[in-house]
Amino acid sequence: MRAWRERLDPGAREGVPAHVTVLFPFLREDCVDGAVHRALEEVLAAHPAFPVRFESCGRFPGVLYLAPEPDGPFRQLTRAIADRWPETPPFGGRFTDVVPHLTVAQGHEDAVLETVEAELLGGMPITALVSSVELLVHDGTRWHERASFALG
Numbered sequence: 001m002r003a004w005r006e007r008l009d010p011g012a013r014e015g016v017p018a019h020v021t022v023l024f025p026f027l028r029e030d031c032v033d034g035a036v037h038r039a040l041e042e043v044l045a046a047h048p049a050f051p052v053r054f055e056s057c058g059r060f061p062g063v064l065y066l067a068p069e070p071d072g073p074f075r076q077l078t079r080a081i082a083d084r085w086p087e088t089p090p091f092g093g094r095f096t097d098v099v100p101h102l103t104v105a106q107g108h109e110d111a112v113l114e115t116v117e118a119e120l121l122g123g124m125p126i127t128a129l130v131s132s133v134e135l136l137v138h139d140g141t142r143w144h145e146r147a148s149f150a151l152g
Contacts, residue, residue, distance in 0.1 A: 001066070001104060001126070004116050008064075008105035015142040020052075020074050020100050022133050023081045026088050029137045029146075037147060043080050044133050045152040047073070055125035057117045058101060064113040065101035066126070074100035077133065 005012040012018075027036060050073045054066040068074060078090055078098055090098040105116050135147045 001120060001123070004104050004120070008108055008112070008116065009103055010107065011103065011143070014138075015144060016136065017134075017145075018102055019134070020068055020102050020130075022074065022077045023085075023088060023090055025092060026081075026135070027085065032135070032137075032146070039084060040081075040133075040135065040147075040149050043084050044077070044149040047077055047080065047151050049129060049131040049151045051127065051129055053125045053127050054102065057104075057120060058099070059113065060099075060101075062108060062113075063103060063106040064108075064116055065103050066120070068100050068102065071100040073130070 001018065005018060009016075026032075050070075052068045052070070052073075054068055056067050056069075058065050058067045075098070078100075082088065082090055104120065105113055130151065132148045132150050134145050135149070136143045137146045138144075
């Protein structure tokens with residue numbers, strides 16, 4: 001998956017690790033102070049760590065992603081952070097249903113996405129334990145991890 005992301009996901013080339021987004025966009029970097037860190041710690045510690053499996057792919061227009069199962073814990077994390085900071089609705093409020101996903105490729109033709117999907121399916125399932133949420137910030141060129149918050 002890593003090789004596909006590096007070739008076909010512009011975010012990977014900007015330093016974004018493989019991830020399932022909890023909330024984007026979040027607060028401007030200059031607004032993320034100690035009080036915000038403490039609030040994030042508190043909100044996220046209220047949610048337990050959980051196992052996740054990726055055993056299927058999904059599509060948005062021009063995007064291929066891995067679908068996490070279960071996706072409920074990701075939805076709960078998104079809801080908790082968005083409820084705490086209502087001025088930061090997921091994806092700017094553009095979607096009525098925010099679908100948890102791990103982007104592998106974006107901005108490519110269906111034929112490319114079909115090739116990648118066929119190869120990915122042969123290596124599934126992929127399993128992981130989600131035990132933290134990372135806060136990424138953009139410096140104008142690349143994304144960097146600013147902090148990591150443990151789940152309870």
